[in-house]
Amino acid sequence: MAEDLxxxxxxxxxVLIPLSVVMxxxxxxxxFVSKLIRSDQVPDIKIVKEGQVIIRARNLRAAANFIPAKSFRARRHYYSNEENGLLHVPKGQAQNPQAQMFSDPNMAMDMMKKNLSMIIPQTLTFAWVNFFFSGFVAAKIPFPLTQRFRAMLQNGIDLSTVDVSYVSSRSWYFLNLFGLRGLFSLILGEDNATDDAQRMMQMGGFGFDPTRSLGAEKDGLDIxxxxxxxxxxxxxxxxVLKKLS
Amino acid sequence: MAVHEDSNPHKKKSSDALDEIPTFNVENMQNNTRVINYSRTFMSIIGGVIAGILGFTGLMGFIFYFLVMAITTVGLAAKTGFAVHSYFDSWNRIVLDGILGGLLSFVLFWTFAYDIVHIF
Incomplete structure (x- = not known):
């Protein structure tokens, strides 16, 4: 443990340099592949309408103080009255997003494509790393860590005497996988397809319920x-003028 | 400090005189936040490489990281002409945003440069 390897x-x-370059x-x-296979689906007119209504209501809320009270009340009434306000959703009309998802095969298809473009390269790279580079120490992180990190950093090496800060090649792959995200956002732009966290969020919000956001916007407008x-x-x-003179 | 994007001609209008009512343009503010994130990421990568080449280990490297982030903060504040409130809604944006997000990139590039230069 004491002496350096x-x-x-x-x-x-x-190993080290090729692996990083390949990643x-x-x-x-x-x-670029995910950009190629992304299909432009025609958005549903109802969803677009609701989105626009929400944006308009949000604008009204943001700029509320710049119009007279009467005008504001009139606009608020237009958006959130209980009979035919734009933001008011009658009960029972709310659509089940799950059902909506299954009724539209395009949506599921699109999601599957996105997922595949993420999973396939990862699996392939992992298999490649596993096949060629398994079983030896590839790097050393420059700070000490506790024993708990052994499973994470020395994935593929079954030696308990090696210092924890030595990293196996497989774990170097994982380090790259997460650490390169910042680099990708620099070289590919903000909305690159490699942002896994964002992808997760999209997936979570996939079956999003437009009626719910309408309701939330209505509540916001009401208060x-x-x-x-x-x-x-x-x-x-x-x-201001005094300050100028 | 060449990373503060200049491609940002239409920043939010100065609101010095309108202190009581916050008036800001959401899109411009998002753009400013994005610029901050870019600068932070860039600085964390560059800082990681520098730390690796200089051979910092252990706590020293993390201290260096936060030093770099502090320098970035000062640089960003200087870019706004120390009138942060005309570009952002609070100091927190410029001081804290993106620091933890850059840490992983920093560690990766630190390790990479350190290994290449010092280990082998």
Missing amino acids: VLDTAIRDW VLIGVLRY VQHDWALPKFEQRAVA
């Missing part, structure tokens, strides 16, 4: 405290 420079040249290239490849800003603007203008 001596690693062969061939490991650096033929980067595969990330780039995956980005807005209206405070018209314009009467105070003259004083503010005076203050």
Whole structure:
């Protein structure tokens, strides 16, 4: 445990660097492939409508203080009255998102494509790493860790005497997998397909319920405290002009 | 400090005089936040490589990381002309956003550079 291991420079040249380069290239490849197979599905008109209504209501809420109280009340009534307000969803009309999902094969297909474009390269790379590079130490992280990390960092090596900070090649693969996300967001742009966390969120929100967001927006609109800003603007203008002179 | 994107001509209008009412453009603010995230990621990668080449180990490297992040914060604040509130809604955005997110990239590139330079 005390003495340092001596690693062969061939490991650096033929494992560490190639592995990292391959991970980067595969990330780039995956980005472009998923861009290619993404299908532009025609959005459902009802969903688009609801989305637009929500955006309009949100704008109203954000800019509420810049219109007179009467106008604000009128607009709020337009959005959230209980009979035919745009944000009001009659009970029982709420659609079950699960049922909606199964009724539209395109949606499921699209999700499967997305998933496949994520899973296949990962599986292949993992198999590749496993096949070629299994069973030896490839790197050493420059900070000490406790024994608990052994399972994580020395995946594939069954030696309990090796210092925990030595990393097996398989674990180096995992480190790359997570650590390169930042690099991808730099070289591929924000909305790259490699962002797994975002993907998870999308999947979680996949069967999202538009009626629920309508209801939430309605509640938000209902509790807005209206405070018209314009009467105070003259004083503010005076203050600004005084500051200028 | 060349990473503070200049491609940001339409930042949020100054709201010095309108302190009482927050007026801001959501899209511009998202853009500003994105710029911050880019800068942080970039700095964490560069910082990782530097830390690896200099051969920092253990706690020293993490101290270096937070030092780099502090420098980034100061740089971003300087970029806004120390009028943070005309670009962001609070100081937290500029001081704290993206620090933990960059840590993983930092560790990866730190390890990578350190191994290449010092281990073999």
